[in-house]
Amino acid sequence: MTLRTQMSRSSRDEARLVRNKLIEFNAKHVPADIRTQYEEINLILKDEDGQVIGGLLSVLCWNWVEVDILWVDQRYRGAGYGSQLLGEIEQIAKDKGCTFIQLNTFTFQAPEFYEKHGYEVVGVIDDAPRGFKHYYYKKNIY
Numbered sequence: 001m002t003l004r005t006q007m008s009r010s011s012r013d014e015a016r017l018v019r020n021k022l023i024e025f026n027a028k029h030v031p032a033d034i035r036t037q038y039e040e041i042n043l044i045l046k047d048e049d050g051q052v053i054g055g056l057l058s059v060l061c062w063n064w065v066e067v068d069i070l071w072v073d074q075r076y077r078g079a080g081y082g083s084q085l086l087g088e089i090e091q092i093a094k095d096k097g098c099t100f101i102q103l104n105t106f107t108f109q110a111p112e113f114y115e116k117h118g119y120e121v122v123g124v125i126d127d128a129p130r131g132f133k134h135y136y137y138k139k140n141i142y
Contacts, residue, residue: 034062034097041065041092043085045072056085065093067103070110082110086117090141099142107132 010018023038038061045054054072058065067089072081093101103119105111106129115121119137128134 030062037062037096041089043088045081045085054081054085056089058089060093060096060098064098064100064102065089065096067101070103082113083117090139094141100138100140102136102138104134104136106134111135 038059041058041060043056044052047053052073053076055069056067056071057069058067067086070082070085072085090101101119102122103114105114111121114135114137117139119139121135122138123136125134
């Protein structure tokens with residue numbers, strides 16, 4: 001029997017279905033005590049007027065947290081807000097029983113910042129984007 005297929009860009013609901021199907025499959029292969037651990041953990045920093053000046057978007061997956069985005073408004077950089085966000089997600093990860101945090105950054109972003117906070121390079125892709133490096137970091141937190 002030949003299956004006719006059609007490829008297109010997904011809707012949000014279809015993307016969620018694909019993600020959930022992979023999570024369901026993966027759950028069959030990981031230890032039972034961490035099988036259901038999957039949640040978004042997003043932090044936000046606001047100034048005294050309630051304006052967003054920074055944030056951290058991450059996902060807890062099994063026994064680690066993956067930081068997708070850490071951003072601080074240019075006007076507030078160097079004042080410790082990025083360190084505050086990173087410290088908070090590390091504490092949340094510890095409280096939830098995670099053993100490490102992973103994240104990535106580019107040459108023009110903040111590799112030195114993460115190294116200063118104890119993150120170690122576990123991989124580098126050259127020329128991504130062209131002319132720069134894409135760094136992958138891990139920090140054990142147990």
